[in-house]
Amino acid sequence: MNAPISDSDISTDDARSTELDFAMCGSSNIRGTAIPAGDETEHVSACSTTDAMAAPAYTMTARVLHWLTAFFILTMMPLGVVIANEWGGARQESLYDLHRSLGALLILIVVARLIWRWMHPPLPLPDDIAAIQRFAAHVTHWGLYALLIVQPFCGWIATSAYRAPIPVFGLFDLPPIWPEDRAFSEQLFFVHSLIGAAIAGLAAAHIGAALYHHFVRKDRVLMRMITG
Numbered sequence: 001m002n003a004p005i006s007d008s009d010i011s012t013d014d015a016r017s018t019e020l021d022f023a024m025c026g027s028s029n030i031r032g033t034a035i036p037a038g039d040e041t042e043h044v045s046a047c048s049t050t051d052a053m054a055a056p057a058y059t060m061t062a063r064v065l066h067w068l069t070a071f072f073i074l075t076m077m078p079l080g081v082v083i084a085n086e087w088g089g090a091r092q093e094s095l096y097d098l099h100r101s102l103g104a105l106l107i108l109i110v111v112a113r114l115i116w117r118w119m120h121p122p123l124p125l126p127d128d129i130a131a132i133q134r135f136a137a138h139v140t141h142w143g144l145y146a147l148l149i150v151q152p153f154c155g156w157i158a159t160s161a162y163r164a165p166i167p168v169f170g171l172f173d174l175p176p177i178w179p180e181d182r183a184f185s186e187q188l189f190f191v192h193s194l195i196g197a198a199i200a201g202l203a204a205a206h207i208g209a210a211l212y213h214h215f216v217r218k219d220r221v222l223m224r225m226i227t228g
């Protein structure tokens with residue numbers, strides 16, 4: 001049987017214990033499926049407070065940061081492919097600038113997101129989700145976090161080694177963080193394209209899983225990232 005809450009979810013923090021109360025209310029509640037009449041009394045008594053019932057799986061801040069990240073990634077990937085293949089025509093330079101500016105901002109968003117997550121851990125997944133699926137979700141999420149940190153630095157170092165400027169929305173330039181070395185820059189841009197492909201693969205699996213939860217399992221996993 002899957003434990004609804006792992007050791008890592010247990011915290012002494014009062015605010016978090018409210019979230020845990022909610023998590024312990026059972027998967028039927030979190031999934032939003034009907035509770036059989038006979039189980040209802042037991043269910044209500046197990047969920048002692050209305051506050052606990054109201055605790056969202058993800059705070060508003062976590063949700064805004066998630067959808068901002070998603071928007072950035074879904075914009076930057078095609079943008080990267082367009083600039084790498086020089087399909088931008090007269091707009092090529094401004095597309096380069098946009099890609100680099102969004103990448104620089106993404107570093108801040110992902111760091112803010114990780115700090116927020118550390119301070120406000122999300123509720124665990126519904127407890128009827130198979131261990132293998134939990135593991136897959138865990139690997140995908142942490143894989144995405146890791147690559148979203150590595151990728152902008154890879155782009156920043158490669159661009160520094162090329163000695164191209166990195167203007168951020170025309171406001172200021174990021175400083176170069178690597179000595180000029182064109183050959184190394186070329187190699188690193190190749191790595192940048194490989195990491196881009198890995199992000200695309202993980203994001204596709206992630207989006208597929210979210211849609212599977214919503215349309216096939218009909219649980220609340222997608223909605224909890226939208227409405228909490």
Ligand code: HEM
Nearest residue numbers: 077080081083084100103104151152155156159189193196
């Ligand atoms: C998470 C953030 C980022 C993602 C997902 C991303 C993704 C990509 C992708 C998919 C490509 C196309 C690679 C190819 O098809 O060859 C690309 C190209 C490029 N990226 Fe990024 N990138 C990110 C951040 C950055 C940053 C921060 C910079 C610079 C400061 C940067 C600079 C570039 C440049 C200059 C190219 C064109 C390389 C070339 O002309 O061959 N990227 N990026």
Ligand code: HEM
Nearest residue numbers: 069070073074117122141144145203207210211221222225
């Ligand atoms: C393509 C860019 C995206 C990236 C990089 C991304 C990244 C992430 C990460 C890292 C998490 C883990 C949150 C955490 O617990 O810390 C997450 C959660 C989630 N994402 Fe995304 N996401 C993206 C797009 C999407 C899209 C388009 C959807 C919907 C179709 C989606 C649906 C979800 C859902 C439902 C969760 C919560 C899963 C849960 O409650 O365990 N994501 N996302």
